Amino acid sequence: MRRQNADDRTGRGQRSAQMNEGLMSLTHPTVSQESPQKAEPLIRLDRISKRFPGVVANDEVSVDIWPGEVHVLLGENGAGKSTLVGILSGIQRPDDGNILIDGKEADIPTPAAALSLGIGTVFQHAMLVPTLTVAENIALGGAPLGRPDRTGIAGDMARVCADLGISVDPNAKVGQLSLGEQQQVEIVRAVMRQSRVLILDEATAMLTPKGAEELGALMGRLVARGFAVIFITHKLNEALAYGHRITVLRLGRKVGELGPDDLERLGPKDATDEVIRLMFGERTAAGPGEEAHVRRTPLTPVPVFEIRDLSVSDPLVPVEDVSFGIRAGEIFGLAGIDGNGQKQFAEALAGQRPIASGEVILSGAEIGHLSPGNRRRIGLRYVTDDRLGEGTVGAFPISLNLLLKQVGEQPFWNRGFEQSSAIADHARQLVSDFDVRTPGIETPIGKLSGGNIQKALLARELTGDARVVIFAKPTYGLDVQNIRATRDRIRAAADRGLAVLLISTDLEEVLELSDRIAVMSQGRIVGTTENDTGARTRVGAMMSGVAA
Numbered sequence: 108m109r110r111q112n113a114d115d116r117t118g119r120g121q122r123s124a125q126m127n128e129g130l131m132s133l134t135h136p137t138v139s140q141e142s143p144q145k146a147e148p149l150i151r152l153d154r155i156s157k158r159f160p161g162v163v164a165n166d167e168v169s170v171d172i173w174p175g176e177v178h179v180l181l182g183e184n185g186a187g188k189s190t191l192v193g194i195l196s197g198i199q200r201p202d203d204g205n206i207l208i209d210g211k212e213a214d215i216p217t218p219a220a221a222l223s224l225g226i227g228t229v230f231q232h233a234m235l236v237p238t239l240t241v242a243e244n245i246a247l248g249g250a251p252l253g254r255p256d257r258t259g260i261a262g263d264m265a266r267v268c269a270d271l272g273i274s275v276d277p278n279a280k281v282g283q284l285s286l287g288e289q290q291q292v293e294i295v296r297a298v299m300r301q302s303r304v305l306i307l308d309e310a311t312a313m314l315t316p317k318g319a320e321e322l323g324a325l326m327g328r329l330v331a332r333g334f335a336v337i338f339i340t341h342k343l344n345e346a347l348a349y350g351h352r353i354t355v356l357r358l359g360r361k362v363g364e365l366g367p368d369d370l371e372r373l374g375p376k377d378a379t380d381e382v383i384r385l386m387f388g389e390r391t392a393a394g395p396g397e398e399a400h401v402r403r404t405p406l407t408p409v410p411v412f413e414i415r416d417l418s419v420s421d422p423l424v425p426v427e428d429v430s431f432g433i434r435a436g437e438i439f440g441l442a443g444i445d446g447n448g449q450k451q452f453a454e455a456l457a458g459q460r461p462i463a464s465g466e467v468i469l470s471g472a473e474i475g476h477l478s479p480g481n482r483r484r485i486g487l488r489y490v491t492d493d494r495l496g497e498g499t500v501g502a503f504p505i506s507l508n509l510l511l512k513q514v515g516e517q518p519f520w521n522r523g524f525e526q527s528s529a530i531a532d533h534a535r536q537l538v539s540d541f542d543v544r545t546p547g548i549e550t551p552i553g554k555l556s557g558g559n560i561q562k563a564l565l566a567r568e569l570t571g572d573a574r575v576v577i578f579a580k581p582t583y584g585l586d587v588q589n590i591r592a593t594r595d596r597i598r599a600a601a602d603r604g605l606a607v608l609l610i611s612t613d614l615e616e617v618l619e620l621s622d623r624i625a626v627m628s629q630g631r632i633v634g635t636t637e638n639d640t641g642a643r644t645r646v647g648a649m650m651s652g653v654a655a
């Protein structure tokens with residue numbers, strides 16, 4: 108892990124003056140190199156609030172963005188980071204609060220407005236046209252620096268690239284560049300459009316370790332030249348290696364900020380501990396009925412569901428060598444930041460994706476070669492997080508959706524003929540048992556609220572001869588009541604003796620329900636722990652890429 112010295116970090120170092128002259132005159136007439144840490148921040152977000160139905164994504168968040176600093180935004184999935192930068196980049200409008208740029212109140216109604224205010228955004232997946240060259244992409248959407256001609260653009264680009272230490276061929280087709288190089292092109296484009304603030308939203312998430320390191324070094328060079336960088340990451344080592352200031356968000360609120368002095372004083376180890384405490388520390392607000400995890404039924408000694416050395420091919424996140432077992436009555440939590448292979452893993456277990464190698468064993472029998480339907484018949488159930496896409500057919504009535512995985516089977520179909528009264532009886536029973544609020548069983552399921560669709564999915568997957576249930580992000584996007592109802596169902600399923608795999612990006616949920624917890628990162632299990640005292644910190648550390 109590399110930390111820059113204080114001069115580097117504030118951009119006050121001697122090297123900046125001459126080195127930057129060319130670039131600064133080209134791009135940055137307003138940022139003073141003498142004192143980037145002047146009294147006024149470049150951007151002040153003042154008590155910004157943003158609400159979505161059922162959730163406060165940003166709750167009076169105040170953040171100052173200084174030139175010459177990489178400002179890291181940290182927080183669990185759903186903490187409110189993307190909403191906050193979305194407000195800055197003109198994608199979202201705040202409900203309350205003010206944005207000040209250079210001390211003056213600013214309105215950012217559109218992405219174009221953000222650009223014209225000097226705020227550029229670089230996304231995880233580069234937003235360039237792959238069939239065009241680098242220079243053509245840079246010229247797209249308006250000529251940077253008022254230069255309509257290609258030669259002029261190429262000249263400006265060469266200067267910016269040279270100054271930032273980037274070597275990209277302007278004539279190369281973007282589709283042939285690595286993702287890291289594409290992001291560099293986006294940064295060059297933003298600089299050439301006179302951006303003063305660069306937002307990098309999980310820009311390192313898809314990069315190789317080398318690509319991430321190069322991007323980190325480039326961020327360092329940018330801030331040394333007086334730019335401000337807002338960097339969102341889930342990796343603590345990156346936050347501490349490249350960040351000069353760290354703001355931690357939790358459940359939409361700002362829960363802490365470590366400035367350059369704090370980071371210097373604490374050093375990497377104590378700063379890591381402090382950030383983990385802020386991100387995952389004591390529960391801030393217990394929801395109704397939330398309580399510490401209590402085991403209610405004794406577990407069987409032998410796992411009923413076992414995964415041995417399972418690997419799943421995937422171009423983005425391959426799953427590698429995953430092994431664990433779940434006993435009847437046990438809830439095994441699989442925590443992790445979204446997009447770390449959980450979906451690929453769950454789909455492979457459910458039979459929706461081929462397994463590259465390894466075994467899936469249910470009650471002693473290897474089932475990895477079985478179709479999804481046959482896995483279901485022997486008791487394996489999968490509650491997908493894609494409720495409307497993969498889990499249900501929106502235009503079909505509830506009654507049919509409740510039987511979607513049993514179409515053609517007795518007693519609901521007989522020699523290909525629908526048995527309407529059996530289907531209706533079954534639907535009425537489940538709608539009543541699972542409290543699905545609907546005008547009727549013939550209502551298209553797509554017309555129901557998210558919470559009621561989830562109830563119908565649970566009804567379908569938890570009834571019959573279920574023995575193992577895999578839940579993928581089961582409460583994602585639900586309101587508080589439906590979250591409670593879903594968690595109660597999960598616990599009740601385990602209490603009935605089912606083996607439960609709970610895949611969730613919500614650490615509170617995993618801690619509330621699980622007996623044991625594993626963390627998946629980049630397709631691998633990076634650690635497993637009992638859900639006992641200290642589990643929160645251990646799991647939080649593993650989720651942030653810090654060894655527990």
Ligand SMILES: Nc1ncnc2c1ncn2[C@@H]1O[C@H](COP(=O)(O)OP(=O)(O)OP(=O)(O)O)[C@@H](O)[C@H]1O
Nearest residue numbers: 159160162164182183184185186187188189190191
């Ligand atoms: N367009 C939207 N409509 C409804 N809810 C939304 C919308 N955008 C975000 N949310 C909700 O707002 C909350 C904050 O989301 P946000 O994406 O800002 O978090 P985040 O910290 O960026 O998470 P992640 O690390 O997963 O990207 C979440 O509960 C999310 O579900």
